[in-house]
Amino acid sequence: MPQRGEPSGTASGSVLVTGIRELVTCAGADGRMPVLGPVVPADERLGVVPDAAVVVEDGVVAWVGPAASAPGADRRVDLGGRAVVPGFVDSHSHLVYAGDRAAEFSARMAGRPYDGGGIGVSVAATRAASDDELRGLLRARVAQMRALGTTTVEVKSGYGLSVADEQRSLRLAREVTDETTFLGAHVVPPEARGDRAAYLDLVCGPMLRACAPHARWVDVFCEPASPHAFTGDEARRVLEAGRDAGLGLRVHGNQLSAGPGVRLAVELGAASVDHCTFLTDADVEALVSAAGTTVATLLPGVEFSTRSPYPDARALVDAGVDVALATDCNPGTCNTSSMPFVVALAVREMRMTAAEALVAATVGGARALRRPDVGRVAVGARADLAVLDAPSYEHLAYRPGMPLAHALDLGSGAGSVPDAGPGPDAGPGPDAGPGPHAERGVR
Numbered sequence: 001m002p003q004r005g006e007p008s009g010t011a012s013g014s015v016l017v018t019g020i021r022e023l024v025t026c027a028g029a030d031g032r033m034p035v036l037g038p039v040v041p042a043d044e045r046l047g048v049v050p051d052a053a054v055v056v057e058d059g060v061v062a063w064v065g066p067a068a069s070a071p072g073a074d075r076r077v078d079l080g081g082r083a084v085v086p087g088f089v090d091s092h093s094h095l096v097y098a099g100d101r102a103a104e105f106s107a108r109m110a111g112r113p114y115d116g117g118g119i120g121v122s123v124a125a126t127r128a129a130s131d132d133e134l135r136g137l138l139r140a141r142v143a144q145m146r147a148l149g150t151t152t153v154e155v156k157s158g159y160g161l162s163v164a165d166e167q168r169s170l171r172l173a174r175e176v177t178d179e180t181t182f183l184g185a186h187v188v189p190p191e192a193r194g195d196r197a198a199y200l201d202l203v204c205g206p207m208l209r210a211c212a213p214h215a216r217w218v219d220v221f222c223e224p225a226s227p228h229a230f231t232g233d234e235a236r237r238v239l240e241a242g243r244d245a246g247l248g249l250r251v252h253g254n255q256l257s258a259g260p261g262v263r264l265a266v267e268l269g270a271a272s273v274d275h276c277t278f279l280t281d282a283d284v285e286a287l288v289s290a291a292g293t294t295v296a297t298l299l300p301g302v303e304f305s306t307r308s309p310y311p312d313a314r315a316l317v318d319a320g321v322d323v324a325l326a327t328d329c330n331p332g333t334c335n336t337s338s339m340p341f342v343v344a345l346a347v348r349e350m351r352m353t354a355a356e357a358l359v360a361a362t363v364g365g366a367r368a369l370r371r372p373d374v375g376r377v378a379v380g381a382r383a384d385l386a387v388l389d390a391p392s393y394e395h396l397a398y399r400p401g402m403p404l405a406h407a408l409d410l411g412s413g414a415g416s417v418p419d420a421g422p423g424p425d426a427g428p429g430p431d432a433g434p435g436p437h438a439e440r441g442v443r
């Protein structure tokens with residue numbers, strides 16, 4: 001696993017990545033990050049190059065185009081006719097935790113609604129774990145993500161909820177990603193339930209001071225419908241304190257009800273408001289007006305795992321809202337880190353096209369993290385490539401639950417993926433193996 005901030009999947013010298021049957025760049029015609037929204041249809045924004053090659057130098061894309069006109073390089077990696085898409089940008093996850101809540105999931109499947117109360121169970125298990133235990137769990141989760149094609153990940157705290165435990169969570173998260181988020185205002189922890197105001201004082205004072213050096217973002221679970229989470233006024237206080245400490249803003253909003261989260265996020269210029277499950281017309285209008293500033297990050301794995309209605313992604317995309325897709329991987333509402341699964345859900349359950357879903361899972365996530373260097377394959381961007389054991393990106397939705405995607409690792413000196421020949425799906429066969437990837441980090 002590379003150190004935080006170091007390009008993953010790279011070695012010194014130039015590498016020609018060839019044998020790409022379909023390269024999806026998700027880059028605008030000029031190679032820049034494309035504008036989202038309905039102005040340019042998502043399939044045009046995909047920027048598909050058939051029979052393509054990519055040259056990588058020092059972890060950065062140096063050339064993209066048809067394989068027939070590719071320049072030479074120090075090394076050559078042949079992908080044997082596979083499709084390549086930008087590595088997924090998972091802009092919302094909670095990977096620092098111990099314990100599991102399978103019993104809570106089963107109770108939900110039997111009809112018990114989600115209200116955030118189970119977060120306390122994860123807090124107790126996380127506090128009880130040693131640094132090494134938490135680090136091992138975190139790194140295993142990151143390795144699973146990379147094996148599924150994710151190359152950039154945001155990781156939140158939020159299962160510590162004391163000064164020391166929140167700081168520890170962020171310190172560990174910083175070992176694997178630059179995109180760390182302080183979520184001390186996840187819920188009011190059990191020991192503070194008698195005095196919410198005192199807990200908010202702690203979050204906005206000593207906890208923030210201890211955590212800000214380890215975080216890029218601050219987040220808050222704004223959900224008046226949950227007795228455990230925070231009202232609009234409380235959330236505003238947390239966000240303003242975080243902003244004053246130099247952090248960027250993110251919000252968990254409108255997950256359980258049409259609460260104030262979305263409009264608060266837009267008013268404060270947050271980079272992202274996440275969930276957006278229950279929206280009023282005024283919320284959608286606010287998100288439309290905030291295009292270019294605040295991304296609506298949809299997390300359909302949560303609706304799948306909580307048996308809730310899905311967000312109206314179609315209405316958001318058609319209205320011109322900037323939309324991202326992320327996993328929200330966490331022990332309570334969505335215990336999967338699979339971006340391909342999220343893409344499949346977005347297409348099947350939220351009526352996004354496969355092209356829209358792929359854009360939202362790559363460039364959309366990059367915009368939600370304000371990262372122009374990831375989420376697309378273009379000269380100057382980081383060489384974060386996801387290889388599909390399939391001929392086309394459409395297979396991500398067409399073959400749900402299949403192990404199709406992995407992050408390409410160019411650092412091991414590994415050679416070509418074996419050419420499996422055209423299988424029954426007109427793409428590389430199931431024996432093709434996962435290709436030249438290793439358990440390296442995501443950022």
Ligand SMILES: N=CN[C@@H](CCC(=O)O)C(=O)O
Pocket residue numbers: 116118119122221252255302328330331332333334
């Ligand atoms: N809703 C708030 N936080 C997480 C769930 C956390 C949990 O239940 O452990 C989410 O994004 O869904």
Ligand SMILES: [Zn+2]
Pocket residue numbers: 092093094252328330
């Ligand atoms: Zn979350």
